[in-house]
Structures are given as structure tokens and as C-alpha cells.
Amino acid sequence: MTMTAVTEEIKTEKAAAKSSSGKTLWLLAPGVLWMLLFLVLPLAMMLYVSFWTQTTFKIEPTLTLKSWITFFTSDTYLGALWTTVRIWLIVLAATVVVGYPAALFVGLFVKNKTLQTVLLVLCVIPFWTSFLIRVLAWRPMLGKEGAINMILMKIGIISQPIEVLLFSELSVIIGMTQIYCVFMVGPIAFMLGRIDPSIIEAAKDLGAGFWRIFRTIILPLSMPGVVVGAIFVSVMVLGEFATSAALSGRKVNLLGNIIVTQVGSLKWAFAAVAGVVLTILMGAVVAALLRVVDLRKEL
Amino acid sequence: MSAVLQLSNVVKTYGDLRALDGIDLSLPDDSYVSLLGPSGSGKTTLLRVIAGFEPPEGGTIRFSGKDVTNTPPHERNIGFVFQNFALFPHLSVYDNIAFGLVNRAVDPVTDPKLVDRKVRDMISLVGLTGLEGRATTQISGGQKQRVALARTLVTEPQMVLLDEPLGALDANLRARMRSELRMIRERCGVTFLHVTGSETEALAMGDTVLVLDRARIAQQGDSDTIYNRPCSPAVARFLNCYNLFSGKMADGGFATAQGLLGFQGQPQRAADPAYAIRYDRVDIRPAGAAVTGDEVQIEGTFIASEYTGSAVNAFFSLDDGKVFEVEAHLSHRAPENHEPHRRYALAWKREDALVFA
Structure with a gap:
């Protein structure tokens, strides 16, 4: 009697578990629907359109490889692809070089949690102004008669203004590093803040000096933060067009700029090709970065 | 060494x-x-x-x-x-x-x-x-x-x-x-x-x-x-095996809220005077039992006891509300049953007490 009662109970419990997991699946429905409608469908459409036939004034749904062939035989487009990759790598390295020490300071050496939060909020302050203003503010800073050149000339370090500072690849890199650095600092500071201080004390106690501890303990434990930051920065830099348009004087053409121009002149098929190439590039970069660290294990 | x-x-x-x-x-x-x-x-x-x-x-x-x-x-x-x-x-x-x-x-x-x-x-x-x-x-x-x-x-x-x-x-x-x-x-x-x-x-x-x-x-x-031999009441308190009474030295004993408690030998020097008796040096007797000359006796109401296997810890409430603990080792005797809310006499030998003054 008791036995049957117990089995009955287990059965009801199982049924309850089943129905509850069925119910919880509904929580996913809005997200899945949203992604299908506004991510997967447009991506498929973009791929489809990239094979359409483009003439000067209109586009027809007749499948052809022409746009793809044009893209991969044109120096302009391949050059843009190469510039995108080069600027991405330089900006990524620059954000790590600038961001890691800052994150190390905030996440590890600032013991006070309130101060830590305040410092991280300070990093975000540039985002309180609009993107355009932030980018354009570099012009009076970097220009031929800009602040930097004026100061350097005043104190007599240079006699001629440095022209390469603005409307060059350098200005694009400076602008992008400044804007995206915070996306590197945040995740790294978060990971560093999670390191138990007694682990570092233990390493000290076992006889290791600071650099040794940094290399063997702090750096490996903060790698997930570096990878997450690198993913943020990569995705944003690879898709960039505004910074390069505003700071390069149209000398630096990224894939994003190509897409903007092509769309502007209604060349949808070319724009779609560039879009597909850019999407594949981002996918490959994110996949490669995720290879570096097993985020599921670390986070 | x-x-x-x-x-x-x-x-x-x-x-x-x-x-x-x-x-x-x-x-x-x-x-x-x-x-x-x-x-x-x-x-x-x-x-x-x-x-x-x-x-x-x-x-x-x-x-x-x-x-x-x-x-x-x-x-x-x-x-x-x-x-x-x-x-x-x-x-x-x-x-x-x-x-x-x-x-x-x-x-x-x-x-x-x-x-x-x-x-x-x-x-x-x-x-x-x-x-x-x-x-x-x-x-x-x-x-x-x-x-x-x-x-x-x-x-x-x-x-x-x-x-x-x-x-x-x-x-x-x-x-x-x-x-x-x-x-x-x-x-x-x-x-x-x-x-x-x-x-x-x-x-x-x-x-x-x-x-x-x-x-x-x-x-x-x-x-x-x-x-x-803890050297101060504080040490005795951490050891968690002493009942401590605060009070001061008086003629013929140590004056506390429980009355004058007798002891033998010289008190140890300490900043805060106290009288200490170990949990396991106390004997529980029916209220009003006779006392021999070398013993000290106070009375308390039994609250509860805790069985730990090798010993029983009994808790008594003294007249001023203080809790007094007695530990009875079971290797020599069977556990005694005490009735809650009943008064018992708690006695110990003068020589077992430690006094800090």
C-alpha cells in the first residue's frame, strides 16, 4: 500500500516536471521568434540578394555570380577587406595594451569596491555624448592647427605641425581605440576582480615575485576577460564605418564604408556581397577567439 | 630547543x-x-x-x-x-x-x-x-x-x-x-x-x-x-569549561551574587576578579542536602541537559538568571535524570575552585 502510494507520488512528480519544462520552453518563444524574424531571415535574404543580377539602375532576382566575381577581382574591394583586417588587428592590439593595465589597476589594485565601480563608470563617461560628437571632437584635437600640434609647437618639440595626425589611418586608429577601449577594460576588470586575493597572497608566500605571479596566475585567470573584450571590440571594429568616414577624410575605406556607398548608389547586390564577406569574417574571428579560452568553463 | x-x-x-x-x-x-x-x-x-x-x-x-x-x-x-x-x-x-x-x-x-x-x-x-x-x-x-x-x-x-x-x-x-x-x-x-x-x-x-x-x-x-591553570578569567572563558562568577575578595571567601564562595590557596593576580569552577568538578544533589566543611554549595533550577555520548551536560538557572553548566562523565556512572523546573543543590570542593583577584 505504502509502496504504491510512493510510486504514485513519483509518477505525479515526474509528470509535473515534464509539464513544467514544457511550460518553461515558452519563455524562449519571444527571443526565438525575434531572432528568426530579424536576424536569421535578413541574413538569408542578404545571402540570396548577393546572387541577384545587378544592372546600373535596377536589380533582378536572376541568380548570377557576377557580383561575387567583381568583388574578388577588384583591387578596391580587396583593398578594403585588407584595410579592415589591418585596422581591426591594430585597434585590437591597442585596446589590449591601453586597456589591460587600466583594468589591472581597477580590478586588482583598487581594493575598495565603491571606488572600483566609480572608476569603471568614469570609463563609460565618453558614452554619455553622442557617437558623432565623440568622433568629430577629434578634429580640433588632431588637426593641423589642433590642440596637440599647437601644444607640441609651443613647447618647441616640433617646428612643423604633424600632418599625419588627422585624415589618415592613424587618426582612425586613435579614434577607434579611444571609443572601444572601455569594452576591453570592463570584462578584464570584471575577471580580475573575481580573483580571490588570497590566491595571489598564496603565490607570494610560495616565493614568487610580482612578474612571475602576473604571468602564471593573474594573466591566465584574466584571459576569459581578454577574450570577451576582444570579441566586443572585434565585432564593433569590423563593422565600423562612421569613425573612418569622419576621421580619414575618405582615405581609409573599410568594408563598412563600401557597404554604405553601395547602398547609397542602390547597388544592393554588391552591398550584399560585402555584407556576406563581413559576416563570415566576424564569425571566423569570434569562433577563433572562443577557441582560445573555454568560456563556459571559466565563467 | x-x-x-x-x-x-x-x-x-x-x-x-x-x-x-x-x-x-x-x-x-x-x-x-x-x-x-x-x-x-x-x-x-x-x-x-x-x-x-x-x-x-x-x-x-x-x-x-x-x-x-x-x-x-x-x-x-x-x-x-x-x-x-x-x-x-x-x-x-x-x-x-x-x-x-x-x-x-x-x-x-x-x-x-x-x-x-x-x-x-x-x-x-x-x-x-x-x-x-x-x-x-x-x-x-x-x-x-x-x-x-x-x-x-x-x-x-x-x-x-x-x-x-x-x-x-x-x-x-x-x-x-x-x-x-x-x-x-x-x-x-x-x-x-x-x-x-x-x-x-x-x-x-x-x-x-x-x-x-x-x-x-x-x-x-x-x-x-x-x-x-588558566591565568585569567578571559582565558578560562575561552576554554569553555569553567563557570565564572564575577565579584570581589571578601573575608573568608569570594563575594558574588550567589553569596560568599569559599576557596583554598592564594588567588591569582588578574585585572578583573572572578571565581571559576570547572563544569566537571560539580556534583548535583537534591536541594537542601548537607554540606561538608571542605565544600561549597549553591542552588539552581534545572533547565535542560545535553547528551554528548561520553558525558551529559546539564544546565541550571541560578537565582540571578545566570546559566550554570555541569558536565557529568558517563564512564563512572549512568546518566541521572533531573526534573525540569526543580531546584537542585550544586556542590564542589573548595580546592577545585580557581580565584582571580
Whole structure:
């Protein structure tokens, strides 16, 4: 009697578990629907359109490889692809070089949690102004008669203004590093803040000096933060067009700029090709970065 | 025995709080020292100052003949076993243990064969054979404790500091690790300074027991002396085996809220006067029982008792509301049944009482 009662109970419990997991699946429905409608469908459409036939004034749904062939035989487009990759790598390295020490300071050496939060909020302050203003503010800073050149000339370090500072690849890199650095600092500071201080004390106690501890303990434990930051920065830099348009004087053409121009002149098929190439590039970069660290294990 | 560690007048403050208030201390070489103190008494601070994680504001620390007061922790050669073990989460058991040998700034071991031999010897000494490749998240609490200890011992420190090393383990494992810690220490021949808040652990483990009270060393001695002859009411209170009455010296005894309590011999000098009687020296009798000349008797109402297997602890409420505890060992007698809310006489011999005045 008791036995049957117990089995009955287990059965009801199982049924309850089943129905509850069925119910919880509904929580996913809005997200899945949203992604299908506004991510997967447009991506498929973009791929489809990239094979359409483009003439000067209109586009027809007749499948052809022409746009793809044009893209991969044109120096302009391949050059843009190469510039995108080069600027991405330089900006990524620059954000790590600038961001890691800052994150190390905030996440590890600032013991006070309130101060830590305040410092991280300070990093975000540039985002309180609009993107355009932030980018354009570099012009009076970097220009031929800009602040930097004026100061350097005043104190007599240079006699001629440095022209390469603005409307060059350098200005694009400076602008992008400044804007995206915070996306590197945040995740790294978060990971560093999670390191138990007694682990570092233990390493000290076992006889290791600071650099040794940094290399063997702090750096490996903060790698997930570096990878997450690198993913943020990569995705944003690879898709960039505004910074390069505003700071390069149209000398630096990224894939994003190509897409903007092509769309502007209604060349949808070319724009779609560039879009597909850019999407594949981002996918490959994110996949490669995720290879570096097993985020599921670390986070 | 020569002293391996000597502290003189060490002071450490946090703002207005004096965490260490002039600590003088000398620890013998090759022995097990336990440091007992209630939470907040400064025991962790003391360990951290000795290890070099916190600089003291005053005083000197001499370690194996050298002044190490201003030496950074990685040059002191003092091992530290953390309460939460602080294992390196990204390294395997083997790499955790090898860390100090390979990475220390002073005299690192560069020969991989020598590292391997030392690490494997240590792994077998602490009984971790077969777990070398495991991640630190895949081992139990007791095994983590062993890794933490092995990681420290393999660097051959001249002294090991253990910060409540058994606090994170369950009771069963704690008892087993106690004897194991003592055994490992004997094989290594170094001094262990073991910090604990548990009086039983301190008494059971230490060849020498230090009692820390209000940022000062209150007493230093062997377990037997500490237990039977605590030098102040505070020490008696931490030992958790004395009923204490406050009051003052009077003619023919010690005046307390329970009346005049008699004692024999000279009272010990202490800042706050108190009368102490051990839980297990008290006899429970029916109320109004006769008293012999060498006995002291008070009355109390029985509240409840607690059966611990080898003993029964009975709790009585005295007339002023104070709780009085009596411990009856069951090796010599069967447990007695007392009726709640009934008055009993509590008697003890004058000579068993300790008086501080």
C-alpha cells in the first residue's frame, strides 16, 4: 500500500516536471521568434540578394555570380577587406595594451569596491555624448592647427605641425581605440576582480615575485576577460564605418564604408556581397577567439 | 630547543582599532604550536603579520636569527596555509604543488627531474597519489586541504602558519586531519603555528598553546597547564569549561551574587576578579542536602541537559538568571535524570575552585 502510494507520488512528480519544462520552453518563444524574424531571415535574404543580377539602375532576382566575381577581382574591394583586417588587428592590439593595465589597476589594485565601480563608470563617461560628437571632437584635437600640434609647437618639440595626425589611418586608429577601449577594460576588470586575493597572497608566500605571479596566475585567470573584450571590440571594429568616414577624410575605406556607398548608389547586390564577406569574417574571428579560452568553463 | 620565531612588542592597528597590541612571543623550533583566540581577537592578523602580508606599525619580528620585519613575504620562507585553501583554480593538483619550487624568486628549482621527484615525494607524503592530474575543482575538501599543505611543505619552509586549517572541513574529517597534521609535521621537522577558534582543537593539537585575548598574548603554556591553570578569567572563558562568577575578595571567601564562595590557596593576580569552577568538578544533589566543611554549595533550577555520548551536560538557572553548566562523565556512572523546573543543590570542593583577584 505504502509502496504504491510512493510510486504514485513519483509518477505525479515526474509528470509535473515534464509539464513544467514544457511550460518553461515558452519563455524562449519571444527571443526565438525575434531572432528568426530579424536576424536569421535578413541574413538569408542578404545571402540570396548577393546572387541577384545587378544592372546600373535596377536589380533582378536572376541568380548570377557576377557580383561575387567583381568583388574578388577588384583591387578596391580587396583593398578594403585588407584595410579592415589591418585596422581591426591594430585597434585590437591597442585596446589590449591601453586597456589591460587600466583594468589591472581597477580590478586588482583598487581594493575598495565603491571606488572600483566609480572608476569603471568614469570609463563609460565618453558614452554619455553622442557617437558623432565623440568622433568629430577629434578634429580640433588632431588637426593641423589642433590642440596637440599647437601644444607640441609651443613647447618647441616640433617646428612643423604633424600632418599625419588627422585624415589618415592613424587618426582612425586613435579614434577607434579611444571609443572601444572601455569594452576591453570592463570584462578584464570584471575577471580580475573575481580573483580571490588570497590566491595571489598564496603565490607570494610560495616565493614568487610580482612578474612571475602576473604571468602564471593573474594573466591566465584574466584571459576569459581578454577574450570577451576582444570579441566586443572585434565585432564593433569590423563593422565600423562612421569613425573612418569622419576621421580619414575618405582615405581609409573599410568594408563598412563600401557597404554604405553601395547602398547609397542602390547597388544592393554588391552591398550584399560585402555584407556576406563581413559576416563570415566576424564569425571566423569570434569562433577563433572562443577557441582560445573555454568560456563556459571559466565563467 | 632554540627559538625559531621571536616577536617583540609587535603592534598593528586598523584605524582606531588595535588589532595587535604589543605582542611578545617566542616559538620553539620543531614543535606544534596552537594559537587559540575568539573571533576578533587578532589571530588572523597576527599570522598575516608573521607571514609578511601586513606590515606591523611597531616592534620587530626575528625569524631563524634574522630580522624579517621589513622582508617581503616571498623572501621569508614561511609557509602559509589559507583557511579557504586558496588553490590556484587554473592549475592541476600536480602543478599547484610544483608552483613554489618552479616559480620562487629565491633559488628556484630549474631541473624538471628534481621538481618531479620532490613533487611526487610530497604527493605520497600527504596521501594524494593518483590525483595528480585532477583539477582543483574535482577534489574533495579534505583533498584540497592536503594540496594546500603539500604546496607549502614542498618548498621546505622553516615554519608553517595554518589559518584555521580544519575550519572548512566536516567534523568527521576534522578529527582525522588532526592526527594527520601532527604526523606530517613530525616527518617534516618544522614548526607549525596552527590558529584555531576551537579550544578542543587547540588543546588536542598543540605541544604549546598560545591564548590570544584582546590583541595580546594572554597565556602561553602546554595544554595541561592552560586547561587546569588558566591565568585569567578571559582565558578560562575561552576554554569553555569553567563557570565564572564575577565579584570581589571578601573575608573568608569570594563575594558574588550567589553569596560568599569559599576557596583554598592564594588567588591569582588578574585585572578583573572572578571565581571559576570547572563544569566537571560539580556534583548535583537534591536541594537542601548537607554540606561538608571542605565544600561549597549553591542552588539552581534545572533547565535542560545535553547528551554528548561520553558525558551529559546539564544546565541550571541560578537565582540571578545566570546559566550554570555541569558536565557529568558517563564512564563512572549512568546518566541521572533531573526534573525540569526543580531546584537542585550544586556542590564542589573548595580546592577545585580557581580565584582571580
